[in-house]
Amino acid sequence: MLTPMRAPAPVRPRARRPARADDLAGWLAFADALHPQSIDMGLERVAVVRDALGLAPEFPIITVAGTNGKGSTCAMLESVLRAAGHVVGLYTSPHLLRYNERVCIDGVAAGDALLAAGFARVDAARGDIELTPFEFGTLAAMCVFVEAGLDAAVLEVGLGGRLDAVNAFDADCAIVTSIGIDHVEYLGHTREAIGFEKAGVFRARRTAISADPDPPPTIARHAWQIGARLLQNGRDYWVRRSGDEWALVHPGGEISGLPLPALAGDFQLDNAAAALLALHTLGPRLSVDADHRREGLQQVRLAGRFQRMRRDAVSPEIVLDVCHNPHAALQLAGTLAQHPAEGRTLAVFGMLRDKDIAGTARAVAEHIDGWFVAGLAERRGATAAEMAVALDAAEVHASVRLAATPVDALRLALHSATATDRVLVFGSFATVGAVLRELQAEAVAAA
Structure with a gap:
């Protein structure tokens, strides 16, 4: 009896470290070939390497998850913080033109040498752990941020929230933007399942903001179960528009006379409200006044969004x-x-x-x-x-x-x-x- 032949396993490119430590393209190729899967959800690997690196940021972290609106919300957070004179790090994905766009300090993309140094640090600390490209890049970005002496960091979740590499770092305030159906093979086929995964960025006794005007109930349920301080759009805070101005009404009062964001689309008001509310809750640590809010909203720019x-x-x-x-x-x-x-x-x-x-x-x-x-x-x-x-x-x-x-x-x-x-x-x-x-x-x- 003949033994059935097995199909040969796909050949993976061998992960080769770059010859020069400052070769960012080489490090990106190395990270891309290191793990057998480009996406492998889970925090175990990244948490071990985080601790080996001793990455324990002392600056406030705002984490932004959601199906749509993450990039816009992050851009507005960064713009207002920079208008207030804070040194802010912004981590986003994916990029449009160059990988460097993903890691910005004070509105400037990090240079090749700086990012390559972060990748080299991660490689030295990981031992035999095979990180995915996104895990590798997230840890490298945080190495850069810790060295930069930031006042704050804004982190955009890559995929989901609960098991995303960004979630290895505790958020002082977490935002979940709008919830839609996407990445169903990883997050589930319903808004309820996806909402639960996104809400995984919330932390106990810290502010959690749900920006979707009609969120799936799993977001509030998860916040209640872990003891997060949830503020929900349309329930705990409201957007009130009047012509070319708008106001954010929140439990502590009202922020009025706000200009419309420079980003097009009425839906951007929900993103702007979540961003300003997050900064308000972090007020004792990150001072922002009315002029900073106005300047930040009027000056915000984001490539590829209308x-x-x-x-x-x-x-x-x-x-x-x-x-x-x-x-x-x-x-x-x-x-x-x-x-x-x-x-x-x-x-x-x-x-x-x-x-x-x-x-x-x-x-x-x-x-x-x-x-x-x-x-x-x-x-x-x-x-x-x-x-x-x-x-x-x-x-x-x-x-x-x-x-x-x-x-x-x-x-x-x-x-x-x-x-x-x-x-x-x-x-x-x-x-x-x-x-x-x-x-x-x-x-x-x-x-």
């Missing part, structure tokens, strides 16, 4: 947005309605194949007059043909054209557009990043 730009005075407007799930697409649809184009809206659209492509397209389809779908070359990226199948399933009625890459799709869209049209680029960080890189290269070449 970012509007033009190549020149006679070209159509280009809007960049990293929306990559149906919940975010509904918010994008609302913002498109608030900022109508004089002409048509043409979409450059590319997503990862493990996302709800059809649901995302369906949520925004009524605002799109033509689709230019792009393939993504990265491992999880959908091909243009797969994108077209998803659009067919979404029953979009506008024309659909296929392109090999986001840049190719952009060129097709711009060739079809008039000066009164706009081109919307959305669907993935990879899609927006590729187009933004191309536009920046064009601007440099033209200068």
Whole structure:
């Protein structure tokens, strides 16, 4: 009797330390090859290495989790804190153009040598523990932050909350932004399950903020079970808008006369309210006054969140947005309605194949007059043909054209557009990043 043949195990690239300690690209490649899985949820590995490094930050930490709105909330926290003169570290993911964007100090991305030194420290401390790339990067970022002598750190959760590497560091105040359906293979298929995972960043006897106006009950339940001090949007605090100003009404009083955030979209008020409330609760440790709040909200910038730009005075407007799930697409649809184009809206659209492509397209389809779908070359990226199948399933009625890459799709869209049209680029960080890189290269070449 013949023994059945087994398929050979996939060959992993060997993890090789860079020849030079200051080679950030080499460290990123090393971290990417170290663990057999790019995502392996759990805190055991990162906690052991954290303790080996002696990472015990003394500065206040604000952790931000949620399905959508994390990046905007972090950006507003950083902007207000910087307006108040605080030295603030910001850790976010993913990045659009360069890894360095993930680790910022005082609004400036950390340099290669500084980040590489953090990776080298983590490698020296980890022993034989195989960290995932995100775990490696999170620990390296905290090494950089501790050395920098920060007044505060703002940490964006990568995936979920309860088992995310960021959660290895206790938050002095934790925010959970809006809850939608995403990453179901890791977090669950319901808002209730996902809400529970996100609420894992809460800590006993510390302030926890739920920014979603309609949160799943698991968030409040978990906060109660662990003894966190929960402040819930619409129950414990409120946003009251009047024209171009708004007020945050909270248990201790009211913060009024606030300007609308510079980030577009009515939903940004929920993010702004959570950010300001977090800073209010940390007031004794992080002083922020009315002028700082106004300046921070008016000056906040965040690439890829309804970012509007033009190549020149006679070209159509280009809007960049990293929306990559149906919940975010509904918010994008609302913002498109608030900022109508004089002409048509043409979409450059590319997503990862493990996302709800059809649901995302369906949520925004009524605002799109033509689709230019792009393939993504990265491992999880959908091909243009797969994108077209998803659009067919979404029953979009506008024309659909296929392109090999986001840049190719952009060129097709711009060739079809008039000066009164706009081109919307959305669907993935990879899609927006590729187009933004191309536009920046064009601007440099033209200068």
